[in-house]
Amino acid sequence: MNTESKNDQQNARLALKLVAMAVVIFLITLWKFRPI
């Protein structure tokens, strides 16, 4: 694997982690304040 695609993979991995973080924060907000 060349350096460029290695870098791309590294970027994609970090981006996916950040997307996951945003989705988790969104879901926690809905769950935390759900009407009981």
Place this chain on the structure above:
Amino acid sequence: MAHDMTHDSAHAGHDAHYHYGGIRHWLQTTNHKDIGIMYLIFGITMLLVGGAMILGVRAELFVPGLQLMQPEFFNQLITLHGLIMVFGFAMPVATGLANYMLPMVIGAPDMALPRLNNWGFWILPPAAVMLTLPFFLGLANIGPGAVDTGWTMYAPLSLQSGWGMDFAIFAVHMLGVSSILGSINVIVTIVNMRAPGMTFMKMPLFAHGFLVTAILLISIMPVFAGGVTMVLMDRHFDTHFFNAAGGGDPVLWQHIFWFMGHPEVYVLLLPITGAIPHVLSAFSRKETYGYKAQVYSMWTIGALAFVVWAHHMFTSGMSVNAQMYFMYSTMLISLPLAVLFFCWIATVWRGSLSFETPMLFALGFIILFGWGGLTGLVLADAAADPQYHNAYFMVAHFHYALYPTTVMGSMAAIYYWLPKWTGHMLDEKLGRIHFWIVMLGVNLTFIPQFLVGLSGMPRRIPDYPLMFAEWNKLSTIGAFILGLSHLLFIYIVLKCIREGKKSENRSWEGATGLEWTVPSPAPYHTFETQPKID
């Protein structure tokens, strides 16, 4: 810090033959400069739209009584003005600056995720249409008009408002997705693509400002998206998150909103606190004073931004202990902000100063934002706050905080880097005229608002007692002067592009940084080989 580098000549040939024509190019482009330009054009367009709306409001407030519009329409105008200026103008302009300049100041070839970058931008125009469509339909007597709750969208008003509110909810979702995508790109670019040798503590302050901003955005926008989703569910799916009649809590909305809304203030401020030191240092011909102190201050402001939100809610009935906590934590923010101010002043102190347009706007930002900050301390006092809350004093305060930041700060940055973008110098004489018109306009618009606010004039009303008439007249005249200044700004930029004097690589004598080592205008692909940092 940086080695001078010559742009690769073969690459320059490629740049020279690059075709900019056609809508397809702009729809499909993944180049950070193209996307930066689109963000900037979109942001300035929305500044004019949001500005036109508030000029309608100021025209109505020129004299007491109802002359031009009904209160319902007035409410739509102030709501759209707020939402458009924050989400349509200030954030896109900052993202435009980040897109254009971030790869250049950290020595990266482009943003890390170019396709995501394109997508992030192209979500914005449909979101703007979604937000404003009910307004224009309302003008044609179709539907109830746009969202009219104020940009804070407080419950229960947001549960009772017409379907303009639903459009606003979806627009907010789209704007949020766009912000999150932009933030992901900024974080990944800075973390993974800095030039070799550029450690975090060697990174330009511009990049630090945007990194903190991106982390804030990615943390707060999902919470806001959750909040508006709850409003949507309350409106259409019989849930009762915020409906007191069903056991919900309207104050919960205020907490969710301000958990986003207060850090949002720093989202608007921090990119500018990152850009301003570059301008001050260039026109003082001195290195930035207190680099480390400024970095730590920005990160401290970012951290404190999460824990002070309820100072917006002192009048909503919270316990004294909670009031004390939010009062002191809010006041604590003035410490890192003061550090930034003193570093900026120390940068200028005993420098070899010259007052070109970017420098004027940077200094104007510091002075006027200082007023915004100091009046914020008054509002942060939980005991004094009920006097000012919901009064025009508060409107004047946050406009003194936000106008110098988002407009004057952005203009300082735009004028500073404009020669690098266009390859031409701007018309200094017109730039200076622009600056003084803005200074006159800001103060004439907002000083009277402090005074009528202290005398008890509430915000968000289309009519007022006769005793406030003179100050409101002056405020309206100031607002129209400000509106005209934005048209002058556009003329200056167009004139610079068409007939400005040719710029050298280093457009300003004292400018330092990687971006000034490449030709002006910067090549389509800036750094094919990453520069090495000592």
